[in-house]
Amino acid sequence: MKRDLWDAAHKCTKCNSLMKKKTLVIEGIDARGWECTKCKDMVLHPEDAQRILLLSKLKKGIPVTVGELGNSFVVRIPKEIAELYKLSKGEQIMMKAENDRKIELEVSG
Numbered sequence: 001m002k003r004d005l006w007d008a009a010h011k012c013t014k015c016n017s018l019m020k021k022k023t024l025v026i027e028g029i030d031a032r033g034w035e036c037t038k039c040k041d042m043v044l045h046p047e048d049a050q051r052i053l054l055l056s057k058l059k060k061g062i063p064v065t066v067g068e069l070g071n072s073f074v075v076r077i078p079k080e081i082a083e084l085y086k087l088s089k090g091e092q093i094m095m096k097a098e099n100d101r102k103i104e105l106e107v108s109g
C-alpha cells in the first residue's frame with residue numbers, strides 16, 4: 001500500500017476545510033477514509049473503495065468446479081478472490097464446516 005496518498009493532506013471538496021483520517025467498517029471490512037473537520041463530509045480511500053466494490057460483487061458467489069487430485073478433492077480459488085484476500089502460495093487457511101450446505105474458508109489476518 002502506498003503511503004503517500006494516505007498520509008497526504010486532504011481538503012474537503014465541499015467546503016475546502018482540512019480532512020482528517022478515519023477508519024470505517026463497511027460491509028464488515030476495514031476501510032480508510034477522510035472526514036471533513038467542518039462539514040463532516042466523508043471520502044473513502046480509492047483502494048479501499050475498490051475492495052469494497054469487489055467484495056460486494058463477490059458476495060453473490062462464483063461457481064467453482066470440484067476436481068480430484070490423488071485422494072483429495074480440489075476446488076480452485078478464483079484469482080479475484082485470491083487477490084481480494086491477498087492469498088499467496090503455501091499460505092495456510094482454515095476450512096470449516098458451517099452447516100450442511102456451507103463451507104467456510106478463514107484467512108488469518
Ligand SMILES: [Zn+2]
Pocket residue numbers: 012013014015016017036037038039040041
Ligand atoms: Zn467539508
